[in-house]
Amino acid sequence: MANRFLRPHLIHRFSTLSPVGPPSTVVPEILSFDQPKTDVDIDLSDQARLFVSVPISDLVRSTAVLHATAIGPMVDFGSWVMSSKLMDATITRDLVLRFVKGTFYDHFCAGEDAAAAARRVRSVYELRGLKGMLVYGVEHAEDGGECENNIKKFIETVEAAKTLPTSHLSSVVIKITAICPMSLLKRVSDLLRWQYKNPSFKLPWKLHSFPVFSGSSPLYHTISEPEPLTVVEEQELDKAHERIKSICIRCQESNVPLLIDAEDTILQPAIDYMAYWSAIMFNSDKSRPIVYNTIQAYLKDAGERLHLALRESEKMKVPIGFKLVRGAYMSSEVKLAASLGYKSPVHDTIQETHACYNECMGFLMEKASNGTGIAVILATHNTDSGKLGARKASELGIDKENGKIEFAQLYGMSDALSLGLKRAGFNVSKYMPYGPVETAVPYLIRRAYENRGMMSTGALDRQLMRMELKRRIMAR
Numbered sequence: 133m134a135n136r137f138l139r140p141h142l143i144h145r146f147s148t149l150s151p152v153g154p155p156s157t158v159v160p161e162i163l164s165f166d167q168p169k170t171d172v173d174i175d176l177s178d179q180a181r182l183f184v185s186v187p188i189s190d191l192v193r194s195t196a197v198l199h200a201t202a203i204g205p206m207v208d209f210g211s212w213v214m215s216s217k218l219m220d221a222t223i224t225r226d227l228v229l230r231f232v233k234g235t236f237y238d239h240f241c242a243g244e245d246a247a248a249a250a251r252r253v254r255s256v257y258e259l260r261g262l263k264g265m266l267v268y269g270v271e272h273a274e275d276g277g278e279c280e281n282n283i284k285k286f287i288e289t290v291e292a293a294k295t296l297p298t299s300h301l302s303s304v305v306i307k308i309t310a311i312c313p314m315s316l317l318k319r320v321s322d323l324l325r326w327q328y329k330n331p332s333f334k335l336p337w338k339l340h341s342f343p344v345f346s347g348s349s350p351l352y353h354t355i356s357e358p359e360p361l362t363v364v365e366e367q368e369l370d371k372a373h374e375r376i377k378s379i380c381i382r383c384q385e386s387n388v389p390l391l392i393d394a395e396d397t398i399l400q401p402a403i404d405y406m407a408y409w410s411a412i413m414f415n416s417d418k419s420r421p422i423v424y425n426t427i428q429a430y431l432k433d434a435g436e437r438l439h440l441a442l443r444e445s446e447k448m449k450v451p452i453g454f455k456l457v458r459g460a461y462m463s464s465e466v467k468l469a470a471s472l473g474y475k476s477p478v479h480d481t482i483q484e485t486h487a488c489y490n491e492c493m494g495f496l497m498e499k500a501s502n503g504t505g506i507a508v509i510l511a512t513h514n515t516d517s518g519k520l521g522a523r524k525a526s527e528l529g530i531d532k533e534n535g536k537i538e539f540a541q542l543y544g545m546s547d548a549l550s551l552g553l554k555r556a557g558f559n560v561s562k563y564m565p566y567g568p569v570e571t572a573v574p575y576l577i578r579r580a581y582e583n584r585g586m587m588s589t590g591a592l593d594r595q596l597m598r599m600e601l602k603r604r605i606m607a608r
Contacts, residue, residue, distance in 0.1 A: 174519045174552045179596040182551045185260045195597040197239040198590040201583035211577050233569045240544040240579050241572050242564035246292035249566035257300040261554050262562050266293055267305035269565035269572050272314055282310040283375040290382045302561035303389035308403045312372035320402035325354040337366050342444040344404035346436030350477040353398050380414040384422050394426035396461045397477050415451045418505050424453030429489035430478050438492055451505030456492055458485055493521055500536045501528035509538045513546040532557045548596050
């Protein structure tokens, strides 16, 4: 992708803004992101070198799965089956889940429990040199009981991570939506939005955090003053805080980084708030943060919020980690905004999303190279961004082994990019969810739709894997 200075119509998104309330004055801050030198060449054309460590059985399965997901009608049919009444009948449900487990599940997921996932992490590292990001694949909890069950699973994940050599593991990942009820997260987000609009509005339960809004953040979710949290809701929020603390303590004791995933904007203020107060409380090691938050570059306010949070962390001398992604909730964001009569919070074009990602990436890498307490995980399936990041790291002289910069892709996707970056000497991880097959269905459906169509994310992998299979067969 062509590199560029910050374009004029994007300047306001990266401005230095007041974290207290909507600003009256905007002072532009332009990111310097010159074209990096081409000292590092990420070669994705030689499939024999890229896939030399991949067994032929894995190549066959991966090629078959990625080709299947490229067929639009097949993806649509599979999605329909998984949400139909066929899944209510034990016989058909067992047949479908058995088929899914041997194909799509084994390709995109790491196993059914923490021990199996740890074995898969070990195998992937020993065969391919790629680290693992372990995540229990549950997403949404409706009540405190579900949250308690889920936090036990997340703690099991940390315990499984402790059994692995540090060279094999990148981090443990959690979703706040799994350990705090969804309804409460929405209530907290509403109250945080209202306080941003009205700084005198008091939130007695609120812990110290970094800014979670900017002048361009979407606030349309909260159009009137919310009711204060009830006594019961405050008690449930306290329990959620304790759940987060419990896993942070274990990660801190085990020196295992904890990544907090992002969600829809209707819930994200509460998630950012919890991620940042956790970072303030537990990122005590100045050389390496434990808690990482996630920035979604497809949101129009991503750059501004990143600047504000980072500025506050530097002011407080708190190390911070960021995982930078493009984002995965575009459809729901567009629909919700339209239903309320507002413009989508997502960039209007994919090119603007790419530009925002690359600009945030350059900014974070420059900060990390200056020796500040920042660590960055660049999660991308975009080969242009991967190559650009690699060249930028070379230009800045970033040590590839010190953990300040890491690339990441989802397990089962963009393997060519992962292996190409690894061959260039970078730390590269795979996001590896685990859990029972039935709980992984929503995740698998999203992966199928991301790979849907011949020009999808998986197009390069399909082409290269097919070429490598043909080469190995012809060589016999």
